[in-house]
Every structure is written in C-alpha cells, then in structure tokens.
Amino acid sequence: MVNNAAIVNEGSGWQRVIAINLTAVIVGTKLAAAHMRKDKGGKGGRIVSTLSVAGLVQSHMTPVYCATKHGVRAYITGLCKDPTRPDQGIEYAMIAPDAVDTPMFQSVDSNRVLFWDELKDEMKRRMMKPQAVGEAFLQLLRSDVINGAILQVDIQGKTFRHMECVNDGVTFDPSKAF
Ligand SMILES: NC(=O)C1=CN([C@@H]2O[C@H](COP(=O)(O)OP(=O)(O)OC[C@H]3O[C@@H](n4cnc5c(N)ncnc54)[C@H](O)[C@@H]3O)[C@@H](O)[C@H]2O)C=CC1
Ligand SMILES: CCCCC/C=C\C=C\C(=O)C/C=C\C/C=C\CCCC(=O)O
Numbered sequence: 001m002v003n004n005a006a007i008v009n010e011g012s013g014w015q016r017v018i019a020i021n022l023t024a025v026i027v028g029t030k031l032a033a034a035h036m037r038k039d040k041g042g043k044g045g046r047i048v049s050t051l052s053v054a055g056l057v058q059s060h061m062t063p064v065y066c067a068t069k070h071g072v073r074a075y076i077t078g079l080c081k082d083p084t085r086p087d088q089g090i091e092y093a094m095i096a097p098d099a100v101d102t103p104m105f106q107s108v109d110s111n112r113v114l115f116w117d118e119l120k121d122e123m124k125r126r127m128m129k130p131q132a133v134g135e136a137f138l139q140l141l142r143s144d145v146i147n148g149a150i151l152q153v154d155i156q157g158k159t160f161r162h163m164e165c166v167n168d169g170v171t172f173d174p175s176k177a178f
Contacts (some may be wrong), residue, residue: 001028001029003048005020006020006021006052007021008062008104009107009109010062010064017065018064021065021069021071022068022072022075026075029047029049032047036090037088037089037090038088038090039088039089045090046146047091048092048093048094048095048137048146049092049094050094050097051094051150052065052096052097053098054066054070055070055073056166056167060115061115073094073150073166077148080093080148081178092147092148093148093149094149094151095150096150096166097132097136098155099123099126099127100127100129101129101130105127108120126154126155132153133153136158139151145177146174147177148172148176149161149162149172149177152166159171162176
C-alpha cells in the first residue's frame with residue numbers, strides 16, 4: 001500500500017493541507033494495516049509513504065507542508081518500532097525525494113508560498129525527473145528488508161537511511177531494521 005497523495009498550496013486553507021497530507025495518511029495506514037496484518041488473517045505486506053526532503057530538514061519553505069511531512073515521518077517511525085509488528089507481518093518504509101518536476105511543482109501559487117521568488121531558482125537547479133523517483137521506488141520494493149528505511153532521492157543519487165538517522169549520515173543496514 002502506498003501513501004502518496006499530497007498538496008502544497010494552501011489555497012483552500014492550511015487545515016486542508018494537514019487533512020490530506022497527514023490525517024489521510026494515518027487513516028489510510030490504519031485501514032490498510034487492519035486488512036493486511038497476518039495475526040488477524042491477512043497476508044502481511046509493505047506500506048510505503050512518500051515523504052519529502054521537507055520531512056527531513058527544518059526549512060523556511062511553506063511551513064505547514066513541512067510540518068505534515070515531519071508528522072508522517074514521526075507516525076510511520078512509531079509504527080515501524082511497534083513490538084507487535086513482526087507478528088503482523090507488515091513492513092513500513094518511506095521515500096523522501098528532493099524537488100521533482102510534477103504538476104505539484106508547476107502549480108505552486110507564488111502569491112501564497114512564502115519566499116517563492118527566493119526558492120524557485122534553487123529548486124529548479126535541484127529538480128529531478130519523476131522517473132528518478134520511480135526507479136528509486138522500485139529499488140526500495142526489491143530490497144529484502146525495508147522496515148525502518150527512508151530512501152532519500154536527490155540529484156546526487158539515492159541514499160538508504162534509517163528513520164532515526166536522517167541527519168547524521170548513517171545509511172540503512174537491514175540487519176539493524178526494527
Ligand atoms: N513534486 C515535488 O517536488 C515533490 C513531491 N513530493 C511528494 O510526492 C508525492 C506526490 O506528489 P507529486 O506527484 O509531486 O504531486 P502531484 O500534484 O502531481 O500529485 C499529487 C496527487 O495527489 C492527489 N490528491 C491530492 N489531493 C487528494 C485527495 N484529497 N484525495 C485523493 N487524491 C488527492 C492528486 O490527485 C494527485 O494525483 C506527494 O506526497 C508530495 O508531497 C515529495 C518531494 C518533492
Ligand atoms: C516553497 C514551496 C515549494 C513548493 C514547491 C513544490 C513542491 C515541493 C514539494 C516538496 O516536497 C519539497 C521539495 C523540495 C524542497 C526544497 C527545499 C527545502 C529545503 C531543503 C534544504 O534546506 O536543504
């Protein structure tokens with residue numbers, strides 16, 4: 001199951017950004033896990049959530065969007081450490097792209113995004129094609145163990161990180177997965 005939908009513009013109100021980017025991830029994950037868990041008759045599986053560099057760093061870019069991505073990281077990190085998770089047979093992981101050339105980026109409302117004039121050139125310099133994220137996603141799914149992983153994707157390439165080690169450069173070691 002993949003939690004991917006999100007919005008960045010606050011045109012309909014910042015509460016809507018929280019509803020779609022964070023509340024819906026929690027609701028969807030609960031529904032999926034209840035269906036998937038092996039200890040309740042399901043087949044187990046993987047739940048991957050699309051984060052963002054905005055969920056790894058503190059930035060002055062649109063702060064509500066940033067808060068929702070940090071919230072997703074905290075929520076999913078908690079689930080991946082649940083002591084009953086191995087019996088449930090569910091793995092949790094995230095993928096954290098830098099700027100990607102998608103309708104989200106193209107539809108930024110420059111009147112509503114603080115510092116957009118300052119940020120847009122920097123973001124265009126770092127911009128990746130969506131295919132780069134798709135390839136990284138497949139790499140994540142092909143890995144034998146993914147619970148506790150964040151796959152960070154930027155123009156430098158891809159880095160697997162442990163959820164708790166996003167800032168100190170520690171890369172993902174499956175034997176240390178939760
Ligand atoms: N474009 C970028 O620079 C980056 C995007 N991301 C993340 O990647 C994910 C995908 O975003 P993009 O493809 O870039 O944006 P996008 O705007 O192209 O796609 C977002 C999708 O979410 C869906 N969606 C929005 N609100 C919804 C709702 N209420 N119910 C159901 N579906 C809804 C839209 O229909 C759309 O298909 C998001 O989680 C975003 O935060 C992460 C890092 C960078
Ligand atoms: C300022 C709002 C930008 C909105 C652009 C559209 C989509 C962005 C989606 C993201 O998930 C964020 C992508 C890139 C963020 C870029 C920079 C954040 C700061 C990073 C840093 O300080 O290193």
